[in-house]
Each structure stands twice: as structure tokens, then as C-alpha cells.
Amino acid sequence: MLTSLRDVLHDLVRDLYSAETQLIKALPKMAKAASDAGLKAAITGHLEETREQAARLEKTCELLGIKPKGKTCQAMKGLLEEGAEVMAEEGSPAAKDAAMIVAAQKVEHYEIAGYGAARVFATVLGETEVAALMTETLEEEKAADAKLTGIAESTVNDEADKEGSDDPDEPEEDEEDADEEVEDDEDEEEAKAKPTPAKMGKKPPAKATAGKR
């Protein structure tokens, strides 16, 4: 029964716990089904985060004096069913990756809504420790969403473009490979300026990541 904001928070936390545990089961399948290496890595990385998020919710339940289990998040169930439909569908790897990114982002947006509300309710109720835990997860979900956007904008679009223009006479263009290779020189300048005897800690050049903004 919902008679107070605290009831709503309890319900929400248990809903999120169900959502995260469903996701822990689904993400390995999604990672396996993804073709793009970056997408695969993003999904696998988020699986680790999701396990931590579930643990964070268990801690939250402890703080609130409630049991985490016993509720099924129907929304996540539906979202994951849609994801499974995409995975089962016939089609090109790039198009399927694109559709999987959409499915994954819908999941993230659902979670962002839930954690955002949980943080607000916890803050209003003076549950500062709970609010801090919700903030931590909320930031991870936003970052996961942004990463997916980055993958969609770079890799998947490139692949989809290639599929769209498969004129065999047209030579493949290799562009945009020579960006951002200036930092090494700057490092050397800095090293010269310092009177240190040996070149310690020479860092490997930072690779430009696909989803970097």
C-alpha cells in the first residue's frame, strides 16, 4: 500500500532491484549478440557496473529496513523482451547492433528515471546515505547512456553507411585517421623543461576513444 513518500521510495528501490537483477541475466546474452567490438565491450563493462548497482540497492534496503526481493519490475521485463526480439531477428550485423543500442538506451533511460526519483525522495526524507548511493548509480547510468550514444554516432553509423553505399567500383576512402597525435610532442617539451635526471614514467600515448566527447 502506498500511503507515504517513504512507501513510494521503498517500492521504487525494490523495483530497481528487480530491474538490475533481470539485467544481470540479460546483459551477457546481449554482449554475445553484439557484433561491434566497442558495443560488446560497453555491454560487458556495464554488466560489472550493474552487479555493483544491485549490491548498492541491497545496501540501500538495509539502510531502509526493507527486503530487496519480492517485486518484479514489469517495465524491465518488457524492455528486455524487446531486446531479445531484436537479437532473434534476422539481419545485417550493423543494423542489429543499431537496434540493440536503442534497446539498451531504453533500459538506461528507464533506470535514470527511477534512480533520479529515488534520489529526490531519499533527500526529502532525510535519507542522505541512500541519496548518495542513488546518485552514484545515477551517474553510472548516465555515463552508460552517453557511451552508447557515442558508439551509435561513430562505429555503427560508419558500418551502416558502408552497407548503404556498396558500389563495387567505388574505392574505399580512408579518412579521419590522423587526428590528435600532437600530445607526444608536448610531453617531450615538458620533460625537457624539468631538470629531472632520468625520463621516468614515460606514459604510452593516450588512445583516442571512440565515444570521447
Ligand SMILES: [Fe+2]
Ligand atoms: Fe543499472
